[in-house]
Amino acid sequence: MIYLDNNATTRPSDGAAQGAHLASTALWGNPSSVHRAGQEVRHAVELARRELAALLGADPKELVLTSGGTESIDLAIRGVLGAAGARARPAGRAGGMDRAAVPNIITTQLEHAAVRDLARRLGEQGLAEVRWLPLDARGMADPAALDGLIDGGTALVSVQWANNETGVIQPVERIGELCRARGVPFHCDAVQWVGKMPVGEARQRDSEAARQGLGKQSSPSLPCDLLTFSAHKFHGPKGVGGLWIRRGVALTPQIIGTQEMDRRGGTENVPGIVGAGVAAREAAAWVADPTARARLATLRDRFEKAVLARAPGSVVNGAGCPRIWNTANIGFPRLEAEALLLLLSERGVCASAGAACSSGSLEPSPVLLAMGIPEPIAHGSLRFSLSRETTEEEIDRAVEIVAAAATQLGRSSGASL
Ligand code: PLP
Numbered sequence: 188m189i190y191l192d193n194n195a196t197t198r199p200s201d202g203a204a205q206g207a208h209l210a211s212t213a214l215w216g217n218p219s220s221v222h223r224a225g226q227e228v229r230h231a232v233e234l235a236r237r238e239l240a241a242l243l244g245a246d247p248k249e250l251v252l253t254s255g256g257t258e259s260i261d262l263a264i265r266g267v268l269g270a271a272g273a274r275a276r277p278a279g280r281a282g283g284m285d286r287a288a289v290p291n292i293i294t295t296q297l298e299h300a301a302v303r304d305l306a307r308r309l310g311e312q313g314l315a316e317v318r319w320l321p322l323d324a325r326g327m328a329d330p331a332a333l334d335g336l337i338d339g340g341t342a343l344v345s346v347q348w349a350n351n352e353t354g355v356i357q358p359v360e361r362i363g364e365l366c367r368a369r370g371v372p373f374h375c376d377a378v379q380w381v382g383k384m385p386v387g388e389a390r391q392r393d394s395e396a397a398r399q400g401l402g403k404q405s406s407p408s409l410p411c412d413l414l415t416f417s418a419h420k421f422h423g424p425k426g427v428g429g430l431w432i433r434r435g436v437a438l439t440p441q442i443i444g445t446q447e448m449d450r451r452g453g454t455e456n457v458p459g460i461v462g463a464g465v466a467a468r469e470a471a472a473w474v475a476d477p478t479a480r481a482r483l484a485t486l487r488d489r490f491e492k493a494v495l496a497r498a499p500g501s502v503v504n505g506a507g508c509p510r511i512w513n514t515a516n517i518g519f520p521r522l523e524a525e526a527l528l529l530l531l532s533e534r535g536v537c538a539s540a541g542a543a544c545s546s547g548s549l550e551p552s553p554v555l556l557a558m559g560i561p562e563p564i565a566h567g568s569l570r571f572s573l574s575r576e577t578t579e580e581e582i583d584r585a586v587e588i589v590a591a592a593a594t595q596l597g598r599s600s601g602a603s604l
Contacts, residue, residue: 189581189588192537193351193420193514193572199462200422200469207424207462218455219446232455235464242467242474243386243416244408245431251450252429252460256378256417257301259430262441262451263374263413264305264345268292268315269439271342290342291316295328296557299351302376303553306345320346325508326558330361337369344373348380352541352554352570353505354514363410372436375411378428382421382470383513383575384480386414412436418459422574423466427459473575483573484512490571490582491515497590498597504560504568515571516555518564519593522600524551527569530592536585538569 190196199207210231216224218232233247240247253259268290275288292315294306310317318336323329328346337344344366349356359375366373380386386409413436417428432438432450444452473479491503494517504516519527524540531538541552551565560568571585 189536189585191571191573191577191581191585192539193570194539195537196513196572196574196577197420197422198574198576199419199424200466202469203418203423203462203466206465207458210461211458214457214461218457228457231461232457235460235467238464238467238471239416239418239429240431242381242421242471243414243431245414246434248448249434250429250431251447252427252455253451254456255419255426255428256299256376256415259415259417259428260299260301260345260374260376261305262430262438263415263432264292264302264309264343265441266438267343267372267374267413267436268309269441270437272314273439274437289313289316289340291318291338291340292343292345293318293320293333293336293341294345295320295322295347295357297322297326297328297350297355297357297554298345298347299376299378302345302347315342316340320344322557322559326505326560327355327508328357328362330358330365333362333365334369337365337371341369341371344371345376346373347376347378349377349384349511349514350505350554351379352514352552353508353516353558354379354510354512355505355508355558356511360410366412372412373410374413374415376415378415378417378420379511379514381414381416382423382467382474383511385474409433413438418463418466421466421470424459424462427456427463479575480512483575483577486577486579486582487512487515487573490573490586491517493583493586494589494593497586498593501593502564504555504564505558513573515573517569517571517589518555518560519567519569519597520563522567522593522596524567524569526600527567527592527596530596531569531588534588534592536588538571538589540569 214228214231216228218229236247236250240250271290306317309315321329321332346357346362348359363373412433414431419425440450442452446452495501500520502518504518528540555565555568
């Protein structure tokens with residue numbers, strides 16, 4: 188099987204799997220226990236936290252470990268909104284908020300459902316006013332429009348770093364600068380970025396910040412104030428991730444308990460965290476070598492070029508935008524993505540349509556539609572994701588299989604492929 192599905196291509200590394208196994212067999216104590224067995228586990232958890240923080244270029248004390256990206260996003264958005272709401276409530280009043288005091292959050296239609304649907308839900312519940320940041324002609328978040336949306340009621344801006352469906356890289360450094368200038372916390376969903384790209388690439392801006400005397404800020408190389416990551420996107424176990432919170436950002440915990448310095452209750456997922464720590468160490472070493480990324484970007488480009496040549500009419504979604512090296516989103520006009528996915532699976536290629544959670548539905552991806560991609564193309568769009576383990580042989584074989592499947596489906600459905 189050739190894994191080009193975003194959730195399967197980053198299978199846990201041997202080191203991460205061994206770390207998780209060791210933790211579940213040898214480190215079964217509870218890290219909150221004061222006895223020796225507990226403290227050994229505490230030590231292992233804190234070592235893993237340090238590895239994860241090092242991958243981000245962040246201070247380990249500012250990291251809250253969670254059950255993955257979705258919980259991290261939930262904590263960031265609800266947590267910052269909760270703190271903003273508490274500030275907006277008149278002193279001594281414990282109940283609801285005045286309508287005029289409802290804070291607003293600014294985000295984009297390009298976000299993963301964990302952000303997009305949460306924002307929408309909060310809006311429906313009257314807990315936040317949601318302001319959607321307009322997109323530019325290429326379908327990218329438009330920082331020029333941000334300043335006009337921010338006002339005194341803005342609690343949070345949340346924009347992803349790289350898109351999970353198209354790989355398009357959003358202008359997070361610019362957005363971070365604008366938020367900092369207006370004093371608004373900026374949350375970045377970096378699930379698709381962390382472990383694949385250096386997080387400290389924003390150093391240019393930070394050295395500027397350092398010159399301006401802002402260098403004493405915590406974790407200065409990050410372009411945001413809160414950052415979400417998920418270990419299974421960089422060859423760690425599934426169901427573990429975290430939220431980095433810049434010191435000084437006010438946040439209300441969402442799961443009450445004493446763990447994670449009172450910021451996230453519940454006994455830690457020790458095997459997951461230990462495995463994630465190993466994966467983070469390996470990913471940091473991999474990310475440090477730009478030639479490895481360049482090789483894979485070339486491989487992705489070769490895949491796209493070959494598929495486009497063999498499946499006339501097909502297009503690369505997001506082609507005109509800066510994109511992360513691992514993602515190819517190809518539209519096969521007038522074909523049904525689900526039918527194509529099934530054919531590919533039968534022939535040994537795992538891919539996905541839109542976000543994994545929406546596969547199985549016949550709805551075209553809201554992200555592609557928001558980018559302005561016409562419906563007949565969005566309906567027939569598939570996402571192929573490479574990982575650092577993807578080989579040339581796999582890519583060349585996948586091209587054959589994808590092109591043959593698209594041609595077969597095109598013939599049977601009468602589409603022009
Ligand atoms: N954000 C992005 C961009 C993602 O791609 C994903 C998962 O694919 C998530 C959030 C959710 O992360 P998790 O599956 O760890 O909850």
